[in-house]
Amino acid sequence: MDDFITVINVGTTITTSGSSASATIPAPQGAQSVNYPYFVRVAATAAAYIKIGKTSATATTNDILVQPADAVILRIPAGYTKIAAIQDSGAGKVNVVPLEDA
Numbered sequence: 001m002d003d004f005i006t007v008i009n010v011g012t013t014i015t016t017s018g019s020s021a022s023a024t025i026p027a028p029q030g031a032q033s034v035n036y037p038y039f040v041r042v043a044a045t046a047a048a049y050i051k052i053g054k055t056s057a058t059a060t061t062n063d064i065l066v067q068p069a070d071a072v073i074l075r076i077p078a079g080y081t082k083i084a085a086i087q088d089s090g091a092g093k094v095n096v097v098p099l100e101d102a
Contacts, residue, residue, distance in 0.1 A: 011040075011097030014085045016048045020059045022084035025052065025076055028098045039099040040083075043071040046092025048085045052076065057084035066094065073099065 008029040014021050028038050042050055044066040051063040052074065065088065066072055085094040 008100055009098050011095055014083070014094045014096070016044075016046065016085050016087035016092050016094060018087060020057075020084045020086045022053075022057050022059075022082050023096070025081055025083050026096060026098045028100045038076050039073055040076055041071055041073050041097050041099055042066055042083075042094060044068055044085075044092055044094045046090050047088035048092060048094050049088065050083060050085045050094060052080050053082045053084065054079050055081065057082040059084040059086040061086065061088070068092070 009026055011026050012023045014023050025040060045068055047065060047067050049059050049061055049063040049065055051057050051059040083096055
Protein backbone atom coordinates (compact mmCIF):
# COMPACT_ATOMS: atom_id res chain seq x y z
CA MET A 1 0.00 0.00 0.00
CA ASP A 2 1.24 3.51 -0.79
CA ASP A 3 0.49 6.90 0.70
CA PHE A 4 0.36 8.73 -2.59
CA ILE A 5 -2.54 10.70 -3.95
CA THR A 6 -3.36 11.63 -7.52
CA VAL A 7 -4.89 14.77 -8.96
CA ILE A 8 -6.63 13.90 -12.23
CA ASN A 9 -9.75 16.07 -12.50
CA VAL A 10 -9.69 19.82 -12.94
CA GLY A 11 -10.06 21.89 -9.80
CA THR A 12 -11.55 25.33 -9.29
CA THR A 13 -10.23 28.68 -8.07
CA ILE A 14 -12.12 31.27 -6.05
CA THR A 15 -10.93 34.89 -6.07
CA THR A 16 -11.40 36.29 -2.58
CA SER A 17 -12.56 39.74 -1.53
CA GLY A 18 -14.31 41.30 1.44
CA SER A 19 -17.48 39.37 0.51
CA SER A 20 -17.90 35.61 0.48
CA ALA A 21 -17.62 33.97 -2.95
CA SER A 22 -18.52 30.36 -3.67
CA ALA A 23 -17.97 27.64 -6.25
CA THR A 24 -19.02 24.07 -6.89
CA ILE A 25 -16.69 21.56 -5.21
CA PRO A 26 -14.87 19.64 -7.97
CA ALA A 27 -15.55 15.90 -7.99
CA PRO A 28 -13.04 13.08 -8.51
CA GLN A 29 -12.61 11.61 -11.98
CA GLY A 30 -15.45 9.44 -13.20
CA ALA A 31 -17.88 10.60 -10.51
CA GLN A 32 -21.25 10.88 -12.23
CA SER A 33 -23.05 11.57 -8.98
CA VAL A 34 -20.85 11.92 -5.96
CA ASN A 35 -22.74 10.32 -3.11
CA TYR A 36 -19.79 9.20 -1.02
CA PRO A 37 -17.11 10.98 0.99
CA TYR A 38 -14.03 12.12 -0.87
CA PHE A 39 -11.23 14.62 -0.28
CA VAL A 40 -10.11 17.95 -1.69
CA ARG A 41 -6.92 19.93 -1.22
CA VAL A 42 -7.44 23.64 -0.53
CA ALA A 43 -4.57 26.15 -0.86
CA ALA A 44 -4.56 29.95 -0.86
CA THR A 45 -2.27 32.69 -2.18
CA ALA A 46 -3.38 35.01 0.66
CA ALA A 47 -4.94 34.17 4.02
CA ALA A 48 -8.59 33.22 3.54
CA TYR A 49 -11.41 31.61 5.46
CA ILE A 50 -13.28 28.71 3.86
CA LYS A 51 -16.51 26.82 4.44
CA ILE A 52 -18.28 23.92 2.72
CA GLY A 53 -22.04 23.60 2.33
CA LYS A 54 -24.73 21.37 0.89
CA THR A 55 -26.53 23.54 -1.67
CA SER A 56 -24.86 26.83 -0.81
CA ALA A 57 -22.01 28.09 1.34
CA THR A 58 -21.12 31.46 2.80
CA ALA A 59 -17.72 31.89 4.44
CA THR A 60 -17.17 34.16 7.44
CA THR A 61 -14.14 35.10 9.50
CA ASN A 62 -15.16 32.39 11.98
CA ASP A 63 -14.53 29.54 9.53
CA ILE A 64 -11.37 27.54 8.68
CA LEU A 65 -8.38 29.83 8.08
CA VAL A 66 -6.06 28.77 5.25
CA GLN A 67 -2.70 30.54 5.27
CA PRO A 68 -0.64 31.28 2.14
CA ALA A 69 1.95 28.61 1.29
CA ASP A 70 -0.09 26.17 3.39
CA ALA A 71 -2.87 23.76 2.45
CA VAL A 72 -5.64 21.82 4.11
CA ILE A 73 -7.15 18.54 3.02
CA LEU A 74 -10.87 18.37 3.64
CA ARG A 75 -13.14 15.33 3.68
CA ILE A 76 -16.26 16.17 1.68
CA PRO A 77 -19.30 14.35 3.09
CA ALA A 78 -22.03 13.03 0.82
CA GLY A 79 -24.36 15.77 -0.37
CA TYR A 80 -21.95 18.68 0.10
CA THR A 81 -21.47 20.46 -3.24
CA LYS A 82 -20.34 24.03 -2.48
CA ILE A 83 -17.25 25.71 -1.07
CA ALA A 84 -16.94 29.39 -0.18
CA ALA A 85 -14.04 31.68 0.68
CA ILE A 86 -13.56 35.20 2.03
CA GLN A 87 -10.30 37.13 2.39
CA ASP A 88 -8.64 37.73 5.75
CA SER A 89 -6.90 41.06 5.17
CA GLY A 90 -6.18 41.11 1.43
CA ALA A 91 -7.53 39.62 -1.77
CA GLY A 92 -6.11 36.39 -3.11
CA LYS A 93 -7.03 33.11 -4.76
CA VAL A 94 -8.20 29.87 -3.16
CA ASN A 95 -7.52 26.75 -5.22
CA VAL A 96 -9.60 23.58 -4.66
CA VAL A 97 -8.65 20.27 -6.31
CA PRO A 98 -10.16 16.79 -5.88
CA LEU A 99 -7.82 14.09 -4.60
CA GLU A 100 -7.91 10.50 -5.74
CA ASP A 101 -6.38 7.36 -4.28
CA ALA A 102 -5.46 5.85 -7.61
